[in-house]
Amino acid sequence: xxxxxxxxxxxxxxxLANKTGAWRTAKPMTDLLTxxxxxxxxxxxxxGCIVMGEISESAANGKKLxxxxKKLxxxxxxxxxxxxxxxxxxxxxxxxxxxxxx
Amino acid sequence: xxxxxxxKFLSPGHNACAGCGQLSAxxxxxxxxxxxxxxxNATGCLEVxxxxxxxxxxxxxxxxxxxxxxxxxxxxxxxxxxxxxDKKTKVVVQAGDGGTFDIGLGLISGMWERGENILYICYDTxxxxxxxxxxxxxxxxxxxxxxxxxxxxxxxxxxGKKDMLAIxxxxxxxxxxxxxxxxxxxxxxxxxxxxxxxxxxxxxILCPCxxxxxxxxxxxxxxxxxxxxxxxxxLLEYSDGQxxxxxxxKGFQARPAGEYLKxxxxxKHLKDKDISLIEKLAQANIDxxxx
Ligand SMILES: Cc1ncc(C[n+]2csc(CCOP(=O)(O)OP(=O)(O)O)c2C)c(N)n1
Ligand code: SF4
Ligand code: SF4
Numbered sequence: 001x002x003x004x005x006x007x008x009x010x011x012x013x014x015x016l017a018n019k020t021g022a023w024r025t026a027k028p029m030t031d032l033l034t035x036x037x038x039x040x041x042x043x044x045x046x047x048g049c050i051v052m053g054e055i056s057e058s059a060a061n062g063k064k065l066x067x068x069x070k071k072l073x074x075x076x077x078x079x080x081x082x083x084x085x086x087x088x089x090x091x092x093x094x095x096x097x098x099x100x101x102x
Numbered sequence: 103x104x105x106x107x108x109x110k111f112l113s114p115g116h117n118a119c120a121g122c123g124q125l126s127a128x129x130x131x132x133x134x135x136x137x138x139x140x141x142x143n144a145t146g147c148l149e150v151x152x153x154x155x156x157x158x159x160x161x162x163x164x165x166x167x168x169x170x171x172x173x174x175x176x177x178x179x180x181x182x183x184x185x186x187x188d189k190k191t192k193v194v195v196q197a198g199d200g201g202t203f204d205i206g207l208g209l210i211s212g213m214w215e216r217g218e219n220i221l222y223i224c225y226d227t228x229x230x231x232x233x234x235x236x237x238x239x240x241x242x243x244x245x246x247x248x249x250x251x252x253x254x255x256x257x258x259x260x261x262g263k264k265d266m267l268a269i270x271x272x273x274x275x276x277x278x279x280x281x282x283x284x285x286x287x288x289x290x291x292x293x294x295x296x297x298x299x300x301x302x303x304x305x306x307i308l309c310p311c312x313x314x315x316x317x318x319x320x321x322x323x324x325x326x327x328x329x330x331x332x333x334x335x336x337l338l339e340y341s342d343g344q345x346x347x348x349x350x351x352k353g354f355q356a357r358p359a360g361e362y363l364k365x366x367x368x369x370k371h372l373k374d375k376d377i378s379l380i381e382k383l384a385q386a387n388i389d390x391x392x393x
Contacts, residue, residue, distance in 0.1 A: 080114035086319070
């Protein structure tokens with residue numbers, strides 16, 4: 001057997017190579033106009049794949065943004081979302097719906 | 103929109119079950135940490151699912167050695183930081199309930215006995231989740247696990263949960279807190295508070311486990327909340343041995359324990375008389391931790 005050198009030190013954040021979105025059978029869809037920007041979904045997601053950020057008018061389907069819409073809003077990274085449904089289940093204003101994704 | 107997934111303390115792409123209550127809690131813990139942290143992690147789901155070789159989800163210095171020795175590894179790191187004159191870096195341990203209540207307990211006791219400035223975080227799934235849900239010293243009365251299965255002559259675990267907070271307090275641990283996956287901001291705040299304490303601190307987080315508790319993928323946060331609302335797992339905080347905050351405040355009205363138990367497969371077999379026994383445990387918590 002070849003005596004290969006094995007490093008016990010690995011590089012940080014390298015799991016980003018795993019697109020766990022492939023696990024998903026249902027997809028959370030967030031209605032950004034219903035969303036009040038509380039960031040609860042981003043806080044509880046076990047993947048940490050929801051990031052709060054500004055949305056553009058185009059992201060709101062071209063509709064005019066009210067003041068409540070100008071808060072930071074969640075963006076789900078579907079490369080990693082496993083479709084667990086936690087965000088949908090916990091959303092206080094029911095802004096997130098699960099849709100079939102297989 | 104900027105995607106800030108890169109350089110996070112805990113990245114996506116890990117292998118935890120969809121909806122894992124432990125990883126949800128770990129995200130809240132990470133928001134309480136900062137760059138000046140070294141983590142020693144015991145064996146368990148948090149370690150296994152985040153570090154499938156040669157990858158790592160971690161964005162902080164992070165070390166895993168064995169199941170039982172995370173506290174001793176942390177003590178060693180602290181000793182070397184002291185030797186180098188580094189006063190800024192704080193050492194944090196992360197472990198499951200098996201690693202904490204059972205196999206790691208002796209080394210944790212030593213770490214606390216020496217009064218070391220280390221934050222110990224126990225992710226309490228109330229069983230050895232990673233090896234297939236064997237009962238641990240943290241498994242509550244009546245829970246069905248693979249080593250305490252329910253059946254015609256068995257109600258599941260006949261042992262109560264070990265009082266790990268009391269063990270920490272008996273060692274004079276300066277900051278001792280309990281919280282659950284149902285309260286992400288409470289987790290983050292307690293972590294920040296613990297980091298500001300000079301000396302040992304212990305935080306125990308109830309983490310609903312999907313296959314272990316036999317719950318749906320979207321129920322971990324709800325179960326974490328329900329555990330608090332039923333007084334079975336109150337939010338608690340001790341500073342220098344004094345209870346300084348508790349979810350069991352004056353006027354607290356406990357929800358019926360059955361609400362929490364009946365939604366979990368591990369308790370599904372319980373009869374009304376078993377549930378009323380567990381109701382008594384909730385009342386004992388109210389008596390003990392009311393503030
Ligand atoms: C000395 C030793 N015994 C047993 C194991 C096998 N083992 C790996 S993870 C694990 C369970 C960990 O349970 P817990 O600490 O509760 O963490 P959880 O997986 O529930 O997060 C066990 C028994 C081991 N790695 N080392
Ligand atoms: S469905 Fe689950 S994994 Fe996907 S974004 Fe929501 S909480 Fe995260
Ligand atoms: S077995 Fe439980 S603790 Fe382990 S990854 Fe799955 S849900 Fe999380």
